[in-house]
Amino acid sequence: MKRVVSLYLPNWPIDRLRRRLGDAAPPPERPMVLVGRDRRRRILTACSPAARALGLRPGMAATQAHALAPDLSTFDAEPGRDAEALERLALWALRRYAPICAADEPDGLAIDATGAAHLRSGEAGLLQDMETRLGAAGIQARAAIAPTYGAAWALARFASAPTMVAEGEVGAALAPLPLAALRLEPDLLDALGRMGFETVLDLERQPRAPLSLRFGPQPGRRLDQALGRMHEPITPVSEGEQPCAERVFAEPIGAPETLERYAALLVDDLCAQLERAGTGARRLDWLCHRVDNRIEAVRISLARPVRDRRRLTRLLRDRVESIAPGFGIERMTLAASITLPLNWRPGPSGLSDPDVPDVAALVDLLVNRVGAGRLYKLEPRESDVPERSVRRTEPLAASTLPAWAGDWPRPIRLFRTPEPVETLALLPDNPPAWFTWRGVRRRISRADGPERIYGEWGCRDAELWAVRDYFQVEDEAGERFWLFRAGDGEDARTGAQDWFIHGKFG
Incomplete structure (x- = not known):
């Protein structure tokens, strides 16, 4: 199923200029506009949120804007630099998210995320990652995903919710949106508005022939593109x-075995280029251009730089079934979008280090089947609080910290959040005699503790006095658990004296 993302940057010229000015940029609360020329008139081309709050809008005369906001900060518009920066942003999205990305001037990106969302833990994770990363860079962004780019474009700019629309829900999601959501020309919007058309549903209900005769083909074409009746290439x-x-084919191909054969030939050609450069591929983008101007894309992520022909060919063959050839594929490309130097290390010999199993091939196979976010390695983190003492890293990433201290054992299974239990214990330092967890009462036969862990006041003010007393307990059936009491049993500021279970030893 086709999935296309529209990444909308509502303040792109302003945000780009702020990043370029750095510390010299006006504060966000001060109105800021960009001024350009419309023939002999000087007009506003972009307005910051503070300027919009004062009633300033693009297209307004610069003299009128200064009359409304005397302390206005004005800068010359740079549409050429804005377009160049948007192209660079599209390259960034190409490297990070999907193999098909394009700049949609003047304020957005088009990203074909078909088959790539699982690498970011699903579509919701993909959109969240885009908005969060751009927001951290000072660029306001809003992303939406739909089966067509026209629908995604409309949702990102005009819909409050939802931002993720399935294939059968496009019509209902677009129906209440204004006609501007169809990317029509301003003059055409004015003409349709004078005829009483206000929403997409109003246009959809009209017969196509009279509509085309009066307003031309654009309204019907944009409507068909948004609803998926007409293909819109990216x-x-x-x-x-x-x-x-x-590889370019004289006759279109489409059989799975033919795709596999040419994929192997592309791998041979690519590996020859990588060998001459002394590099290996960390990511492959396989693009199949169909005769109907559609592009079927496959992205392969690799844990380490790879130049092994058999291994790369196998990864591509595993994804052949995800390619819909349609009426045939006329051109096929395979690109190494990320490459790194390939450090060759000799194998074991009688005088070298012992052989270490290489699981990189297995990691690559699993990552491209289940997604990068679902395969990870746990690594120690500097924190005394148990749930903060571990973090997720890439499966083959080198550890940056030593192993956990062995003075106090930690449970094999640590719960994501501690679960409350009912128990009976003598304050302040005695272990519980029994506890009830998930409806089962367990009598404790052995216990060890307490291990006192203090809150980290640098993370939250609420942890300034927080204390946890942990006990390792064993019930009569031999199962071992990790319980703690919130508080030291004496000072109410340290906790409410409630008991929780945080993990199991086995």
């Missing part, structure tokens, strides 16, 4: 310096 941006292999 011309992807590309990095010219990346290694790339290409």
Whole structure:
């Protein structure tokens, strides 16, 4: 199923200029506008949120804007630099999210995320990652995903919710939106508005022939593109310096075994380029251009730089079934979008180090089947609080911290959040005699503790006095648990004296 993302940047010219000015940029609360020329008139081309709050809008005369906001900060518009920066942003999205990305001037990106969302823990994680990363860089962004780019474009700019629409829900999601959501020209919008058309549903209900006769083909074409009746191609941006292999076919191909054969030939050509450069591929983008101007894309992520022909061919063959050839594929490209130097290390010999099993091939196979977010390695983290003392890293990432201290054992299974239990214990330092967890009462036969852990006041003010007393307990059936009491049993500021279970030893 086709899934296309529209990444909307409502304040792109302003945000780009702020990033370029750095500390010299006006404070966010001060109104800021960009001024350009419309023939002989000087007009506003972009307004900051503070300027919009004062009633300033793009297209307004600069003299009128200064009359409404005397302390207005004005800068010259730079549409050429804005477009160049948007192209660079599309390249960033290409490297991080999906193999098909394009700049949609003047304020957005088009991203074909078909088959790539699982690498970011699903569509919700993909959209959240885009908005969060751009927000951290000072760029306001809003993303939406739908089966067509027209629908995603409309949702990102005009819909409050939802931002994720399934294939059968496009019509209902677009129906209440204004006509501007169809990307129509301003003059055409004015003409339709004078005829009483206000929403997409109003336009959809009209017969197509009279509508085309009066207003031309654009309203019907934009409506069909948004609803998926007409295909809208996305011309992807590309990095010219990346290694790339290409095959053009005199006759379109589509059989799975033919796709596999040419995928192996592309891998051979690409590996030859990588070998000459002394690099290995960390990510592959396989693009199949169909005769109907659609592009079927497959992205392969690798745990380490790889130049092994058999291994890369196998990963591509595993994804052949995800390619819909339609009426045939006329061109096929395979690009290494991320490459790194390939450090060759000799194998074991009588005088070398012992052989260490290499699980990189298994990691690559699993990551491309279940998604990068679902495969990880746990690594120690500097924190005394148990739930903060571990973090997720890439499966083959090198550890940066030593192993956990062995003075106090930790349970094999640590719960995501502690669960409350009912228990009976003598204050302040005695272990519980029994506890009830998930409806089962367990009598404790052995216990060890307490191990006192203080709150980390640097993380939250509420942990300034917080205390936990942990006990390792064993019930009569031999099961071992990790319980703690919130508080030291004497001072109410340290906790409410409630008991919780935080893990199991086995």
